[in-house]
Amino acid sequence: MLEAHWCQYFSDRIEEGGVPSLLDLACGEGEVLRFADQVFAQRSEESPKAFCCDIAPAAVGMASGALNALPVAADSAALPFADAAVFCAVSQYGLEYAGQAAFFEAARVIGEGGRLHALVHCRGGVVERACGDVAGLLSAVIDSGLFGRMANYAETIPQAAAGTIPDTRARECVDRLRSALNAVGEALAVASPGPAREHVARLVTDCQTLAARLGHYAPGDVSTWIKGQKSDTEAFLYRMNSMLDVAQSEDDMRAVIGRLEAAGLTVEALSVLEAPGQSGALAWVVDAQRGSVS
Numbered sequence: 001m002l003e004a005h006w007c008q009y010f011s012d013r014i015e016e017g018g019v020p021s022l023l024d025l026a027c028g029e030g031e032v033l034r035f036a037d038q039v040f041a042q043r044s045e046e047s048p049k050a051f052c053c054d055i056a057p058a059a060v061g062m063a064s065g066a067l068n069a070l071p072v073a074a075d076s077a078a079l080p081f082a083d084a085a086v087f088c089a090v091s092q093y094g095l096e097y098a099g100q101a102a103f104f105e106a107a108r109v110i111g112e113g114g115r116l117h118a119l120v121h122c123r124g125g126v127v128e129r130a131c132g133d134v135a136g137l138l139s140a141v142i143d144s145g146l147f148g149r150m151a152n153y154a155e156t157i158p159q160a161a162a163g164t165i166p167d168t169r170a171r172e173c174v175d176r177l178r179s180a181l182n183a184v185g186e187a188l189a190v191a192s193p194g195p196a197r198e199h200v201a202r203l204v205t206d207c208q209t210l211a212a213r214l215g216h217y218a219p220g221d222v223s224t225w226i227k228g229q230k231s232d233t234e235a236f237l238y239r240m241n242s243m244l245d246v247a248q249s250e251d252d253m254r255a256v257i258g259r260l261e262a263a264g265l266t267v268e269a270l271s272v273l274e275a276p277g278q279s280g281a282l283a284w285v286v287d288a289q290r291g292s293v294s
């Protein structure tokens with residue numbers, strides 16, 4: 001769906017006369033630039049001078065493979081480009097992370113006749129719903145105390161086996177671990193299929209294997225593994241919560257459009273990119289041009 005949208009967008013720009021320069025804002029690993037690369041390779045003799053811009057230096061490193069884009073590690077709300085330096089700025093689920101001012105900043109760098117096209121997280125849309133489900137599952141894992149209980153188990157059981165602590169302590173920590181695994185199992189049972197459910201299901205299996213075969217592993221490796229799993233799960237939850245935070249309501253989008261118009265852009269009526277099967281909105285579509293919209 002997203003691919004079809006962007007391929008159509010870039011094909012239309014080629015039909016209109018080409019794209020001298022292209023800036024992907026909050027580009028992540030450069031998905032939009034890869035779509036552009038395909039379209040320009042198939043349909044145009046000339047490729048744009050491309051820039052991939054993201055606040056994360058690792059992301060721009062990866063994105064720069066498409067269209068031979070120049071990597072720019074920068075905040076989209078404070079771009080290191082001169083006024084009117086770019087012909088076409090695009091963003092997919094990106095500008096909203098830098099706040100509404102980033103739309104105004106994108107407008108600043110677009111030259112006469114140039115365009116801005118952004119797909120924006122939509123409040124109440126399918127992406128927000130999916131992220132909410134995933135955040136619920138990952139929060140259940142964190143709230144269950146699984147990681148702390150696993151660490152406690154890994155420390156306590158060898159001591160109980162060596163007879164240096166009473167058996168009651170060992171039983172207590174086994175019960176606490178079991179109840180955490182049960183709580184996670186209940187959350188898993190109602191979770192939607194997808195990478196988060198796979199991640200958590202694998203985590204549960206690995207915890208069970210580790211608990212059953214504790215003596216086979218070096219204590220330092222066990223502790224490192226638990227810390228790694230905890231930080232992966234927290235990072236995953238953080239990404240989901242960030243997406244929930246930046247989902248924009250219709251009023252938010254009207255404010256964005258107001259800012260773009262104030263910056264001298266002509267903005268197409270606000271529209272929505274629908275998910276397949278009428279399951280809801282995938283994104284708001286913002287399409288604007290400096291000068292008259294053709």
Ligand SMILES: C[S@@+](CC[C@H](N)C(=O)[O-])C[C@H]1O[C@@H](n2cnc3c(N)ncnc32)[C@H](O)[C@@H]1O
Nearest residue numbers: 026027028031054055056075076092094097098
């Ligand atoms: C959901 S990802 C989207 C990435 C990419 N556009 C895509 O569709 O695959 C959001 C991106 O915004 C970036 N980001 C977050 N805050 C930013 C900011 N203030 N300025 C620029 N990029 C930012 C993140 O590093 C991340 O790569």
